[in-house]
Amino acid sequence: MYKGLANPSRRKALKTLAAFTAGLMVSTGFAGVAFAAAPDYYPADYSSVVEASKQESGVLVYSNMGEMNWRPLIEAFNAEYPWIKVQTLDLGSIEVFERYYAETAAGNNATDVVVSHSSAAWLDFIKKDGVNAEYKSAEDGKLPAYSKPATGVYTISVDPYFIVYNKALLAENEWPKSIQDIVDLVAKDPQRFAHKIATGVPMSNAAAQNLTNTYFQHVGEEKALKQYEILGQDVDVYRSAGQIMEKLTTGEVLIGFMLSGIQVFPLLADPARAQILGYAFPSDGTVMLMRHIAMAKTAKNPNSSRLFIDFVLSKAGQTALSSGGLMSYRDDVELPDGPTGYTYKKIAAEVGDASLAPTSFDSKTMIPSQDLIDKVNAALHVQP
Template sequence: MKMFLAPTVLAAALALAPAAGAQTLPDYYPKEYSQIVEGSKKENKLVIYSIMAEYNWRPVIEGFKKKYPWIDVQTLDLGSGEVFERFYAEKASGARTGDLMINGAVDKWLQFAGRGELLEYESPEAAKVPDWSKPRKGIYSVSADPMVIVYNKALIPEAQAPKSLADLVKMTSAAPAKYKNKITTYNAGTEAFGLAINWAYVKKNGDKAWDQFAEMAKVVRPEGSAGPMVEKITAGEYMAGYFVSAIVLYPRLNDPARARILGWSFPTDGTPIIIRGMGIPKAATNMNSAKLMLDHIISHEGQVAFGKGGLTPYRADVKDDEVPRYTFSRVAKEAGGEQNLVIVDYDQDIVAKGPEFQAKWKKVFGQN
């Protein structure tokens, strides 16, 4: 039997039903946030300059599109230096720039903010995330990703597997000829990403860190990015690497053959944690869409999504069983406690003293 609603009942039902794409915002969001949502409907494609791959982004964009189906999103996977170089070049030529920037290079972010390019946006999610994840006004963190030790289990027996940089120093200094050019790490002398990691490690460990670097320099061949490091460790060209990006390692461990070869650990004498900075340029074309994406990324839902995409969520309300790999709290636990983590913070001194640090690093590692 067919049933029909009276016109007045039908009208009431339609009024109560949510419109397509309508949003139910968290109760702690300000009322005027709806203006940002409405403003985004008048904008074009959201363009994001980042240092993450498509597979990292996929779960995040899927969730974002469910909230804001009218916003098209384009992400570009660029190098650490290229993110800002591209922005500056485009702005200088009057071309459209990226709407949202994501990068782990501390000195580049500080220079960007110092030039007055950064929008000092106050996110309604700001109170929900830790203070260290908001290093400067307008800069938020996408994730808190650990730098780990990786080794080839066929070349280094499990019983001798290094659990710290001190272990690596002890192992390689006992047989420097055996390990010469067989250990790798980021090139801090030329790469902003490597500079930030090494700067923070030295800041925590002082002269002891430089002593360790001096020993490692006898056997290290640096690389510019983590992808080649992991591939060459897998192939046996390198026996091990330190300060290797875990988010590059994790996806490869899904392959059972690689998982049998690759061993890894969180360095117990200091696991560097890269906080991937995120901010909106004042020159952004699609400012409202950029704000919506930034807020989505640091929300609980966005953090879980990036966890599923292979990054490390840092919000305290993200539980271990919500993501396939690690949360920040679990990393801290397995590293022996937060005291063993080295947060790569936004130390203003790196802008002025970074070149001097890099020159010293090059000298120690014989690159002069």
Template sequence: MLPGMARADDPVTVSKAENGLLIYSIMAEYNWRPLLHGFQALYPWIKVNCLDMGPSEVFERYYAETSVNRPSADIIVSSAPDAWMRFAAKGGIGAHVSREEASLPAWSRPMPGLYTLSADPMVMIYNKLLLKPEQYPDGLNRLAALAAENPLKFRKRVTTYDAAAHALAYAVHWAAITSGRPGGWDLMQRLSPAVRVESGGAAMMEKVTTGEYLVGFNVSAVTVWPQMATKGRSEIVDWTLDKDGTVLVPRGMAVTAGSRSPASARLMLDYLLSHDGQVAAAQGGLMPYRSDVRPDEVPYLTYDGLVRRLGGEDRIVHVGYDPTMLDHYQDFIARWNATFKARR
């Protein structure tokens, strides 16, 4: 092949004949904005349409559309390990080996074709105007002790995601409770008189700000960090990592087997995994995990920065792709509901 000539199967060449890119994700427009800016500077001819949905909805819509041979997502992005395992078992993940794979940690590429856009920590948030400085939580065990010492003050004024509400919430609590870090069902039982569950992070953030809740735990940092920039918020609310065990959720992504623009999709996925893509993801409020992303390139934390702040990787609870998560769903949710939703 002569210099300057492109191969017929070169993804850049093929992408120019494709009809744009459709992405189903659990990300808001402000999360995507810096990513799309960077991608379209490289590939300005690829029109990208990103739809923001729920962690399970992205898959359900894909199933419904492809079952009647309608165009559907070229890329799916979701923090729902259980749904990803079902999707893979149904042959939904398209074949792709990223050119960035050698630069990625093993935990971020759990199965062929499935990669990780970002690694999102779950954090604790608290209203610092309604708590004394010595009551600021730094972990769930400390929070449980505070609630036991001050039962009237804390009763139903602690919140977290409802594990029964959606796949992300289930995955977060499954990982934390089954790993025993920061604690298992015994810790949940101790916390239960203080806890009222919610379905979304934005609602938790708002209700901690207004004082309806004093503390939220296992709240996605992707929700918290951008909202901390809201005028006056940081004077009322602060956030911290759980020193007893910070849950880390992989934001999985893959080119779909049914993609009608597979070359464009592969270019996008490789960009998202690149150093520049990871920096752009951080600018959109996500946490990059490549080791070559420097702290001075991002507004919040990197994975390496998270490890340093916690004092070791052993304090991270990785949400993995564990098949037993699927097998024990009903039993787990039944126990969850009995713990947090039984009338007291």
């Protein structure tokens, strides 16, 4: 025996260290089990999925979400499964699928998971057999029916499009609570608001058309078009919500509408911006963007992909993704108040269920007529 081990206190310390090391190995998953036991409603053989994932090479995700959106979720996932490397590519909502098709045709598709909010592109993806339809999440029974629009396709988040305004430059009684409030301000004093109202390009692609048409169907096409025609006198259209947010912060723009929660919430969480900017969910129609996730038919790492998607849909995953600006729709997720603390339930409580307009796979709200596309572009002076 080494001389140092003759000391009883030394032996006790080493036993404690050994116990800690063993516990650490278990907690990090390298001792053959995951960090936390699976919920009791998961399949009895779920541990075999965990074990099989250790022989895989990680998860490759094609999505239209940025690194700041993914980071909190991936960090939480890796606390559970540290051996699974998650790689995400930030692509356009349509580019996600176009790249998938191109790589499949070339025979080098390594995509495991697909995330996008383009409903029209999702329908095409399903028709082209891109979804692993045999996959059913262990969280399936805990999710609302509306969040499962097709076999193997789940909702990752329901993100609002809302109003942001410079509260330092508007009187409190001018702070808009609806699109109609903005219309009334412009109609009352068009000169003051000339080039001071901003929004994104409304009909630039299938996803933007879905968003715009969802609002028009919710409010009524005639009323919504009249709103856009009045706003069109003073509105400037931008391709980047980040650019609008900068102009709102500096006062170059007074009000922005139909701005994406996934892009704006993390910025509003900045205390300096919070002093300058206010926001509201439009009482006449808050479009809720349904962002979907699915395991690809080409998945090379099906077990790791399953663990990842199950975690995304779980209470823990839905809680983590809120820190990245996405919005949870699970009723059992409770978050502290603040811009990144909203859930579907919280917004419904704030403005009422009747004010919410979720996007869907319904062609009536998904695909506007060419006539409406032309009218909206003309109203906002957008060159197609």
